[in-house]
Amino acid sequence: MNQPSSAKTVRSVITASSLGTMIEWYDFYIFGMLAKTISTQFFPEGNPTAALLSTLAIFAAGFIVRPFGALVFGRLGDLIGRKYTFLLTLVLMGGSTFLIGCVPSYASIGIAAPILVLLLRLLQGLALGGEYGGAATYVAEHAPIGKRGYYTSWIQTTATLGLFVALGVILLVKSNMSDAAFNAQWGGWRYPFWISILLVGVSIYIRMKMAESPMFTKLKAEGKTSTNPLKESFRNKANFKMVLLALFGAVMGQGVVWYTGQFYAQSFLETKCFLEFEQSRTIMLWAIAFATPFFLFFGWLSDKIGRKWIMMAGMALAIFTYRPIFSTFLNDTNPQNWEDKNIESFNFYDPRYTPKEKVINDSVRTVTSNTLFANGATAVSTMTYKKENSIEKMESVTFSNKHLPPNLYWKFIGLIFLLILYVTMVYGPIAAFLVEMFPTKIRYTSMSLPYHIGNGVFGGLVPFIGLLLTTTFPADPLVGLWYPIGVAALCLIIGVLYLTNKIDRNIKD
Numbered sequence: 001m002n003q004p005s006s007a008k009t010v011r012s013v014i015t016a017s018s019l020g021t022m023i024e025w026y027d028f029y030i031f032g033m034l035a036k037t038i039s040t041q042f043f044p045e046g047n048p049t050a051a052l053l054s055t056l057a058i059f060a061a062g063f064i065v066r067p068f069g070a071l072v073f074g075r076l077g078d079l080i081g082r083k084y085t086f087l088l089t090l091v092l093m094g095g096s097t098f099l100i101g102c103v104p105s106y107a108s109i110g111i112a113a114p115i116l117v118l119l120l121r122l123l124q125g126l127a128l129g130g131e132y133g134g135a136a137t138y139v140a141e142h143a144p145i146g147k148r149g150y151y152t153s154w155i156q157t158t159a160t161l162g163l164f165v166a167l168g169v170i171l172l173v174k175s176n177m178s179d180a181a182f183n184a185q186w187g188g189w190r191y192p193f194w195i196s197i198l199l200v201g202v203s204i205y206i207r208m209k210m211a212e213s214p215m216f217t218k219l220k221a222e223g224k225t226s227t228n229p230l231k232e233s234f235r236n237k238a239n240f241k242m243v244l245l246a247l248f249g250a251v252m253g254q255g256v257v258w259y260t261g262q263f264y265a266q267s268f269l270e271t272k273c274f275l276e277f278e279q280s281r282t283i284m285l286w287a288i289a290f291a292t293p294f295f296l297f298f299g300w301l302s303d304k305i306g307r308k309w310i311m312m313a314g315m316a317l318a319i320f321t322y323r324p325i326f327s328t329f330l331n332d333t334n335p336q337n338w339e340d341k342n343i344e345s346f347n348f349y350d351p352r353y354t355p356k357e358k359v360i361n362d363s364v365r366t367v368t369s370n371t372l373f374a375n376g377a378t379a380v381s382t383m384t385y386k387k388e389n390s391i392e393k394m395e396s397v398t399f400s401n402k403h404l405p406p407n408l409y410w411k412f413i414g415l416i417f418l419l420i421l422y423v424t425m426v427y428g429p430i431a432a433f434l435v436e437m438f439p440t441k442i443r444y445t446s447m448s449l450p451y452h453i454g455n456g457v458f459g460g461l462v463p464f465i466g467l468l469l470t471t472t473f474p475a476d477p478l479v480g481l482w483y484p485i486g487v488a489a490l491c492l493i494i495g496v497l498y499l500t501n502k503i504d505r506n507i508k509d
Contacts, residue, residue, distance in 0.1 A: 013142045014154045017135040020203040024131045025162025027097035030192045032059050033166050037189045041105045042113045056464045058118050062125035063460020069129020070448035077134050077444035078229035086134030087207050093127035094200030096120045101193025105185045133448030140435040152431035153299020164288045167281050229445040242437050247450035249499045253315045253491025254426040255459025256484035261419035263463050273333040276401040287416035298428030306501035307429040314425025315492045322481050335399050338373040363387045376405035
């Protein structure tokens with residue numbers, strides 16, 4: 001039976017666990033936030049799309065190995081305890097992140113650069129695979145009956161807060177230097193990786209003061225801990241059935257909703273809508289700030305009405321609104337919709353800026369300049385002129401580094417907020433949901449594996465598969481959404497049919 005801890009103890013447990021887990025997410029996500037810059041540093045020049053795909057593949061590799069980390073560290077957590085296991089994962093994550101910031105570029109050491117980054121990224125994935133299950137289990141085993149969904153939802157906020165801190169640190173660093181200095185071989189893009197070691201040091205100090213979970217301590221004192229957590233988790237037919245149900249009925253859909261709402265959305269704003277770096281990230285920052293409290297709200301609500309239908313509602317909303325929302329992003333950043341005039345009659349440059357001309361060959365030249373639109377938006381325009389029979393005509397115009405006017409800027413914040421609200425619905429209750437499915441002696445192992453397959457494999461592949469689909473089928477800029485929509489739809493069907501609507505109760509010994 002769960003022996004509730006004092007309110008003061010629970011608060012300190014939540015603080016220590018959440019801080020460490022947030023730092024691990026920060027470490028894990030700065031790689032994805034800087035994928036475009038990293039692709040130019042660790043891969044050869046000449047094919048930026050291939051370099052970005054390779055970088056996203058390395059990013060995805062960190063997710064794919066998370067289930068293996070769940071098995072390795074989940075087993076340790078069920079054998080030696082929660083505290084020391086996720087202390088170890090924190091050290092491993094922090095060290096790997098710091099070292100990624102120390103790897104020389106491809107120009108310096110050639111193919112060794114991406115290989116070293118891949119190896120360090122795999123270590124990051126292994127570490128994160130052991131962190132989440134330990135933190136969620138640790139908090140749940142301290143929580144009183146009737147508040148488990150609310151207390152574990154604090155752990156659920158850490159992934160988004162880690163993303164928030166990563167975005168904030170990157171923006172802070174970049175705002176204090178030029179683009180050239182930030183993107184240089186040993187430039188500012190490395191600072192967020194190096195800062196990690198300081199954050200990890202603080203968290204290690206705090207976690208060293210933590211006591212072991214009371215439920216695990218009681219189990220250990222009674223000699224009832226598992227001697228083989230892997231065997232008991234996955235060879236026991238009834239328990240393995242629960243592992244599969246957790247994966248395909250809840251976590252798989254939750255994973256794709258999480259990564260679509262936060263990672264794919266940011267990538268889409270930059271690579272399809274061509275928003276400028278700072279504005280795309282501040283849109284994400286504001287939306288995250290507004291939406292994060294809803295992790296706690298839906299965790300609390302799940303203690304009152306149950307976990308299932310909150311998670312299912314989040315998936316359903318995502319399935320039916322993803323394409324309309326992302327279509328709005330495209331339409332509202334299309335310069336042809338910013339003017340009533342035909343595109344040929346635009347005022348292509350702001351008189352404050354001098355256009356830059358580039359001669360491609362004898363018959364083709366480009367002119368790049370700043371464009372000021374009637375609605376207050378700005379963009380960098382590149383016009384291509386082609387000469388035929390001594391007559392020069394404008395052949396095409398493309399826009400990049402778009403800066404939205406205030407009305408569209410706040411509209412985009414509202415839409416991203418909705419995407420992250422879906423994340424809070426599927427993610428807020430899930431820690432308590434998973435903890436309650438498995439007994440104490442194999443809980444760390446049993447809950448970690450489906451969580452990290454659902455998030456690490458199905459969710460973590462969203463940016464890579466999305467880019468791969470849009471590269472393969474360029475005619476449809478929204479084609480990348482079919483992957484998360486399809487996975488979420490399958491999960492919704494299985495979850496509705498087979499999951500029970502758990503309301504907070506005493507978790508299993």
